[in-house]
Each structure stands twice: as C-alpha cells, then as structure tokens.
Amino acid sequence: MKKILVLLSAFLVSLALAQTLPALTPPGAVAGLYTRNLGLKKTFFLDFQAEWARLGLADWVDQALGEELELSETERRELELFRQIFNLDVVGREGIVTVYPDGNFFALARPSADRVGLVISTLKNLLEEARPRSGWMVQTFAGEEMDILVGYTKELVLVATPTAADRFFAKERGLEVPLEGDLVFWVDPEPLLPLLETTDLPPELARVVRTFAGYATALELQPDGVHTRSRLALSPEGDPELLALLLPEERAWPLEDLAQGHSVTSGVFDLAKFGAYVTQWLQFFGVDYDLDLSAFGRRIAVVTLPMPTDPMLLQQNPLGNMLIYVETEDPITAEVTVLSWLQQAAAFATAEGAGGFKVEPIEADGLEARRVQVGLWGEVYLAHREGVMILATSAEAFSALTGPTLEDDPAFQRFATRIPPNAVSASFTNLSGTLREQAALITSTLPLMVDDPAAMQTSFAIAEQFQAFLEFIAGRVGGGVAYSQVQDHTLESEGFWEVRW
Structure with missing residues (x-):
C-alpha cells in the first residue's frame, strides 16, 4: 500500500x-x-x-x-x-x-x-x-x-x-x-433554460423546471475506502412548495435510536405537504383525487434486517424483513389510512378461497400492536411509539423492535462520528453482512430459477464460484455511512464505504 x-x-x-x-x-x-x-x-x-x-x-x-x-x-x-x-x-x-x-x-x-x-x-x-x-x-x-x-x-x-x-x-x-473526484457526473440545466421561453409550457410547469439548478455526484477511491459526494442545487426562484419539500428545516431521527439491521436509513420528508402537493398537480391535470396524508408527520426511517437463506422460508416471506418508521400527527387516522392501503393490497394478493384481510390485536414484550394478514403476502405488524407508527413486514422484523438498537452495534460506533447532528438524512450499511447474505442466497435459490436439469450442474458450478467471490469481497469491506445537509439552496451529501484493498 x-x-x-x-x-x-x-x-x-x-x-x-x-x-x-x-x-x-x-x-x-x-x-x-x-x-x-x-x-x-x-x-x-x-x-x-x-x-x-x-x-x-x-x-x-x-x-x-x-x-x-x-x-x-x-x-x-x-x-x-x-x-x-x-x-x-x-x-x-x-x-x-x-x-x-x-x-x-x-x-x-x-x-x-x-x-x-x-x-x-x-x-x-x-x-x-x-x-x-x-x-x-x-x-x-x-x-x-x-x-x-x-x-x-x-x-x-x-x-x-x-x-x-x-x-x-x-x-x-x-x-x-462542479465537484472534485476520480469519477464525476453532472447535469447543468442552465444552458437549456432559454428554451423554456420558446415553448408553450404552462407557467406552473415552467416554475417547477426552473427549481432544479443542477446536480453533480463524485466518487473517489482512497486507501481507506470509497468516498462519495453529491450536490443538488435548487433555485430560490423555483416552485416554493417543491423547495420546501426538498430542503427541509427539521433534522432526521438519530440512527442510533433505531433497531439494528444490515441497512438503517433515516430522513426528513413532509408527507402531509407531499400529499397536498401531489393532489394540487392531479387537479391541475384534471384528475379528481385527494391524496390526504395530513395524519403523517415529517420524519421517516427504514431498517432492513437479515433475510433467511432457506429458499422455503424466503417464499413464505415475500415482503422481506423490514421496519418502516413514520412520524404521525394523528396516530389513529394514520393507522386507519395504512390499514385501508393494506386491505387494497390484500385484494390483489388473495387467490380465490384463500388468504384475505384480517386484523387482530397482539402484545409482545409489553408492546401493543396489530397483526394484519395481507392475503398470500403474509403478515405485517403495526405498532405505535410516542408519535411514531412502525410497520414491520414480518414476525422477525417485529421482534427486532424490542431488541438492541444501532447504538449497541460496534460496527456502527466506528462510523457514528462521521454523521453531523444537523443531517436531514443519514444511513448506515453493513456491507460485509449484506454481501455474505447475498452470497448465501445464490446457491440456495438457484433451483428456483433454473428449470433445465442439464444446465443445473453448470449453473451450480458458476454459482459457487460467484458465491466465493462475493464472500471474498465481504471479507474486504466493512461498513458505510452517508448523510445529507441543507446549505442555503443546495442539498449537500457525502458518503464513505470502508474497503481494505
């Protein structure tokens, strides 16, 4: 080196x-x-x-x-x-x-x-x-x-x-x-703006287009790993409602307060304003639909948990193992809204005479929740904690709610100081664990993808080689963090992924 x-x-x-x-x-x-x-x-x-x-x-x-x-x-x-x-x-x-x-x-x-x-x-x-x-x-x-x-x-x-x-x-x-790096990609719409004057674009749409002043992303390889940076520049003369959505003033939930997982992401996105904004544009185009998300708040988070590598267990868990945290302003209305969405999903995920939609209250480790049957997609769980609604996509994910938090994860502790306190979004990824899981899935799920017995032996040999390569990479990578901050009218993002070259 x-x-x-x-x-x-x-x-x-x-x-x-x-x-x-x-x-x-x-x-x-x-x-x-x-x-x-x-x-x-x-x-x-x-x-x-x-x-x-x-x-x-x-x-x-x-x-x-x-x-x-x-x-x-x-x-x-x-x-x-x-x-x-x-x-x-x-x-x-x-x-x-x-x-x-x-x-x-x-x-x-x-x-x-x-x-x-x-x-x-x-x-x-x-x-x-x-x-x-x-x-x-x-x-x-x-x-x-x-x-x-x-x-x-x-x-x-x-x-x-x-x-x-x-x-x-x-x-x-x-x-x-616009940025420094070994690999830089950028888009600058400013040279195209004069073309807006020659089109019949409605002023409302033209204002949306003018909101975006440019985007750039850069990647740099360094001895300790891969560093990334991106910049989304927005114009103060653009759509004020869109600007408010993309440049939030609040701070994201701290990652250390969330459950442990292969990937943990926290961010700020005002769902109530987003619903009103979408409804406004639907009406502009003549669509009579009200996307009412006023019961929800401004913070969201997603935790992706380890998946089983047994193919039979995978089939029984099509929704994966995730926890979705959503801030609520009106918890009861928010729950009713989500249950109505799940009921509609169950109608599509139900074969005739099987499955269906069912809601029942449960309690686990002192946490009250609702278990919801969503047709053949399986069961999901809804719980509430101090103004936060949590959707767990499996029983394993639900049990993680009462388990250790990311603060107790030594892998995260090594990177936690990289995330500034004023971040509007942040994420942590256990790259090594994710790759090892994907490697284990390759050979276990191959019979589900290859029907030709003659090709099975060759496919297994290749799959085992690729599995070994992923495991090799998993042994060379560690964790990674990324975050975004609002600076004036730009969204500045940085990331780091550890690699032992």
Whole structure:
C-alpha cells in the first residue's frame, strides 16, 4: 500500500504540470462525465482481479460472451485485441465527455503513460485519411445521424461532433467541473433554460423546471475506502412548495435510536405537504383525487434486517424483513389510512378461497400492536411509539423492535462520528453482512430459477464460484455511512464505504 501511495503522489504532481482536460473542453455543457487517475487507482483492485481470475469467472465470462455473439476464432482474437487497447487505460490519466444543448458532444482522453503509445499507434493505423489541424491529426466520418470527428496528438485522443470540435479548435475552452473526484457526473440545466421561453409550457410547469439548478455526484477511491459526494442545487426562484419539500428545516431521527439491521436509513420528508402537493398537480391535470396524508408527520426511517437463506422460508416471506418508521400527527387516522392501503393490497394478493384481510390485536414484550394478514403476502405488524407508527413486514422484523438498537452495534460506533447532528438524512450499511447474505442466497435459490436439469450442474458450478467471490469481497469491506445537509439552496451529501484493498 505504501508503494501505491508514493506512485499516486508522483502521478498527481506530474498531472498538475499539464493542462487538465476540463480546461481544454468547450464550456456550456448540459451534462458531463469526467474521470481522472483511473489508470493508477485500478491498482487498488489487483487483489479483486486476481481472485476473479483464480475462481475462473473471467474465463466463464469470455466463453459466455463468445457463445452469445457466435464469434469465430478470428473474431475472438480481434475482440481480445480491442479489449487490450480500448479499456480503462484509454482514460487512465484523464477522460471527459460533454453534451451540449444543440445535441453536439465532445470527448477527450489522456491514456495511461504505459498505454498511450499503443493507443496512438492504433489510431494512426485506423485513421488512414487523417489530416493535420492545429497540431492534431484528425479525420471526419460521415454518419446517418451525425458526422464524427476523431483525432489524436502525442498523448491525447479526441472524439467529437464537428461543431463541438470547431469550438475546441477556435480556442473556446475552459469548462468547470462542479465537484472534485476520480469519477464525476453532472447535469447543468442552465444552458437549456432559454428554451423554456420558446415553448408553450404552462407557467406552473415552467416554475417547477426552473427549481432544479443542477446536480453533480463524485466518487473517489482512497486507501481507506470509497468516498462519495453529491450536490443538488435548487433555485430560490423555483416552485416554493417543491423547495420546501426538498430542503427541509427539521433534522432526521438519530440512527442510533433505531433497531439494528444490515441497512438503517433515516430522513426528513413532509408527507402531509407531499400529499397536498401531489393532489394540487392531479387537479391541475384534471384528475379528481385527494391524496390526504395530513395524519403523517415529517420524519421517516427504514431498517432492513437479515433475510433467511432457506429458499422455503424466503417464499413464505415475500415482503422481506423490514421496519418502516413514520412520524404521525394523528396516530389513529394514520393507522386507519395504512390499514385501508393494506386491505387494497390484500385484494390483489388473495387467490380465490384463500388468504384475505384480517386484523387482530397482539402484545409482545409489553408492546401493543396489530397483526394484519395481507392475503398470500403474509403478515405485517403495526405498532405505535410516542408519535411514531412502525410497520414491520414480518414476525422477525417485529421482534427486532424490542431488541438492541444501532447504538449497541460496534460496527456502527466506528462510523457514528462521521454523521453531523444537523443531517436531514443519514444511513448506515453493513456491507460485509449484506454481501455474505447475498452470497448465501445464490446457491440456495438457484433451483428456483433454473428449470433445465442439464444446465443445473453448470449453473451450480458458476454459482459457487460467484458465491466465493462475493464472500471474498465481504471479507474486504466493512461498513458505510452517508448523510445529507441543507446549505442555503443546495442539498449537500457525502458518503464513505470502508474497503481494505
């Protein structure tokens, strides 16, 4: 790992001396994808790649792809050559793709240092009619939908529509990427806003569109794991009711107060305002329906609990093992509303002469609740705690209500301090436990998915290999947390997932 960090530092210094690809890209894009350092960061995955190959999964994928495409031996060799040249190393140092309001696109790539010679020499052979242009060798290919210009220098590759390329060669450059990261995707609707003036869109809908000022998300690989960040920018000149829904002022329930599970999520979303907002738009479009959620509050949470790996138990529990917490303003009305929804669901989940809808009061460990039969979907449970209604989708989930909370989970305790107290949403995921559960489900549920006895043996062998690979990953990952905060008119989110590379 120390060697990787030294190489990474040296690479970043050398990259700083060169002009970055966003600085060379024409501005005004409505969407873009930017990558950096991938050629070096892929060393983080060496152990994973080795395990994938050791288990024979790489050979199986190649064989399956060849059979699916019905490739000849010559075509297989050509495909392998293509994969060796045009892979992640093409954008090993940097890569960017942008799309513009007029439909044009622009892409630049700076291949890995150890692969750039092969990439450029291959392009020289492919572009037989290339002509010099401003220090580049370029060739335009005519297409049915649009023409495409392809070009190269000693270390860069260009693919673009002629119009976007003309802007590049005219020195119209200087795009700003909204976030930092090894992989960044963004959408910027601002260049499209003038188009609203040329449409017959009703003012109410135009105001909704103007609410969204942009979205960006970034991912970065670091020695301790995967870090993510996202930003949802909203315009204060947009729909005020939509702004209030997306930028809440309240704080989410603390995760440590909720039940333990593989995944625990808490957030703020005003259900009463949401119901009124949806009703307003339904009436706007001529639909006479009132989505009355006034009995509910502003906080919700979901806990996903471990699932049984026995296929028979899985079939008996189609709704899974979850706890859904919903804040209530009027507990009685809220319960009646949920029971009416469950009754409608039971009508769809009931075969003739079987199942049905049934409600009965129960008590477990001092907690009063209602057990509800929802047709052939099984039983769910409704309970109340101090202004909170809790829906448990199974008996196992219901029993978790009186069990330990997330505060007692050592895995969560290691990450709890990463979540700020003013978060409007937060989540914790036990990645290792989730992957181990999924690995166990692969071979146990395979007979439910494969009917052909002749294919069963091969399918089992592949499933066992894939199961072993998931268990390998589960041994390398830990927990993960994510949260969101409101800052002015933006929703800023960050996440971290532990990986022992």
